[in-house]
Amino acid sequence: MKYLALAAALLCWTSLPAAASNEAWASVKEQLYGDRVMLSGAGIIAIDAPYRTYDDARTDLAAQIVAPPGAQIAKVTVVLDENPMPVSAVFDLQTPQSGFYFDITMRVNGPTPMHVIAETSDGRLFVSETFVKTSGQGACAAPPGTDPALALATLGQMNIDVVGTVPGVESGKLTNLASRLSRMDVDISHPSHSGMQMDQISLLFIPMRYVETVEIDLDGAGFVDLTGSISLSENPRLGLAVPQSTQSVDVTMTDTDGTVTHAHKDLAGF
Numbered sequence: 001m002k003y004l005a006l007a008a009a010l011l012c013w014t015s016l017p018a019a020a021s022n023e024a025w026a027s028v029k030e031q032l033y034g035d036r037v038m039l040s041g042a043g044i045i046a047i048d049a050p051y052r053t054y055d056d057a058r059t060d061l062a063a064q065i066v067a068p069p070g071a072q073i074a075k076v077t078v079v080l081d082e083n084p085m086p087v088s089a090v091f092d093l094q095t096p097q098s099g100f101y102f103d104i105t106m107r108v109n110g111p112t113p114m115h116v117i118a119e120t121s122d123g124r125l126f127v128s129e130t131f132v133k134t135s136g137q138g139a140c141a142a143p144p145g146t147d148p149a150l151a152l153a154t155l156g157q158m159n160i161d162v163v164g165t166v167p168g169v170e171s172g173k174l175t176n177l178a179s180r181l182s183r184m185d186v187d188i189s190h191p192s193h194s195g196m197q198m199d200q201i202s203l204l205f206i207p208m209r210y211v212e213t214v215e216i217d218l219d220g221a222g223f224v225d226l227t228g229s230i231s232l233s234e235n236p237r238l239g240l241a242v243p244q245s246t247q248s249v250d251v252t253m254t255d256t257d258g259t260v261t262h263a264h265k266d267l268a269g270f
Contacts, residue, residue, distance in 0.1 A: 024081040041128030045116050052133040053108050058233040062103030063116045071120040072096030080231055082112035088231035094222030096121040101166045101241035105233040108134050151191040156261030159187045160249050166241045181241040186251055194230040209257050217250040
């Protein structure tokens with residue numbers, strides 16, 4: 001919850017020009033981690049992001065993280081420096097893991113550095129960075145793509161699917177986890193209103209309402225808790241690596257209006 005509060009506080013920031021990107025990252029880093037040492041993520045974190053987004057409002061961003069020897073991955077944070085809510089997603093791993101993979105559909109409001117920070121069980125911080133160019137659509141303020149009545153009628157519905165093994169990231173920059181892990185997708189029906197979008201009829205701003213948390217349990221035990229933000233796309237899709245031995249998945253979504261929904265799926269055969 002503290003990361004959500006910080007992200008909400010950062011919402012008041014206006015988008016900075018590309019030349020100010022170092023300043024934006026320095027401010028976010030200081031508020032998240034204070035004076036803690038940030039180590040290079042080379043060989044630890046591989047980010048998979050497009051050179052330029054095809055759809056600013058729904059961009060696939062992914063990363064694969066492999067823990068250094070003697071440690072486990074405990075938390076992963078995704079920062080889009082120039083987004084109105086830079087702290088875009090936080091993955092809390094309920095049981096630290098030697099490897100972690102995610103992909104997620106995000107709004108990328110404008111050209112921005114992207115940082116992925118991995119915190120290990122022994123308290124070290126590793127960071128990798130890339131830069132994402134956009135198509136100039138201003139995703140966070142773009143009108144919703146779904147009819148408002150339909151969006152409310154299906155809000156919170158979720159679909160869980162296992163879609164094969166975990167893909168390699170950037171031609172095998174890191175060890176492929178496919179031998180041990182399957183890829184699970186969770187599709188969430190939610191308008192993810194950013195608070196910056198305008199109703200096209202009334203010309204009033206649509207109140208902010210987005211996916212606040214997604215709790216994922218495997219075989220009845222906690223696995224990963226995601227803290228979201230307005231950076232999540234409309235009807236976001238979350239992909240995660242899960243053990244191939246997983247027999248059941250439970251997903252609980254809570255949004256900022258307090259709506260709670262639940263989905264369960266048995267994965268016989270995996």
